[in-house]
Amino acid sequence: MGGVSNLIVSAAYAIGGAVGSKYLTQMVLGASNVGYVGYAANIAAAFVAGKAVGMFTRNKQAENSVILGGVIMAVIRFLSDQTPLGSTLQQYGLGDYEASTWLSPARYVNGAQSALVDIPTALRPALPAGKGGMAGMRGLGSGTYSRARGTY
Numbered sequence: 523m524g525g526v527s528n529l530i531v532s533a534a535y536a537i538g539g540a541v542g543s544k545y546l547t548q549m550v551l552g553a554s555n556v557g558y559v560g561y562a563a564n565i566a567a568a569f570v571a572g573k574a575v576g577m578f579t580r581n582k583q584a585e586n587s588v589i590l591g592g593v594i595m596a597v598i599r600f601l602s603d604q605t606p607l608g609s610t611l612q613q614y615g616l617g618d619y620e621a622s623t624w625l626s627p628a629r630y631v632n633g634a635q636s637a638l639v640d641i642p643t644a645l646r647p648a649l650p651a652g653k654g655g656m657a658g659m660r661g662l663g664s665g666t667y668s669r670a671r672g673t674y
Contacts, residue, residue, distance in 0.1 A: 528583075531584075532583060532584075532587040533587075535575065535583075535584045535587035535588050535591065536587045536588065536590050536591030536594070537591055538575075538588060538591065539568055539571055539572060539575075539587065539588030539589060539590065539591030539592040539595075540591035540592055540594060540595035541591075541595075542567075542571050542588070542592070543564050543565075543567040543568040543571055543591070543592035543595060543596070544564065544592075544595055544599075546567045546571065547560065547563045547564050547567045550563070550567075551563055557603075560599075561596050561599065561600050564592060564595065564596035564599065565592065565593055565596050567592060568588065568589050568591070568592020568593055568595070568596065569589055569592070571588050571589075571592060572585045572586065572587075572588040572589035572592065573585065575588045576588075
């Protein structure tokens, strides 16, 4: 009964567990989310999130899927940090882009030095001007998406 649909629902819960445990841990630990403390916190967050989902949905399969997703994410993070796999993939340009702005095409402020994306003027938050105007806020006043240049 519902083989493929059950698989899709379980996969969605697992993805939610992976992403949720990662960001929950980062939100709670901040800069301390490194090394074995970070891995243990990811797994703990996966179990807490899984139990919460299980209590809310009263669905043991959903609970297990969330926990599985969080544990898999922690294992992938461990392998990426502690083995040559992570540095090899980064060498070929693969990295953690899930917290990106997802602008397409992405225009970088200085692509050779950082992954800071030049955000179009229309998408920039409206910030109140301080005493110095835009002084000290490098990258917000102009760029490749600037209206002065006529791009976008």
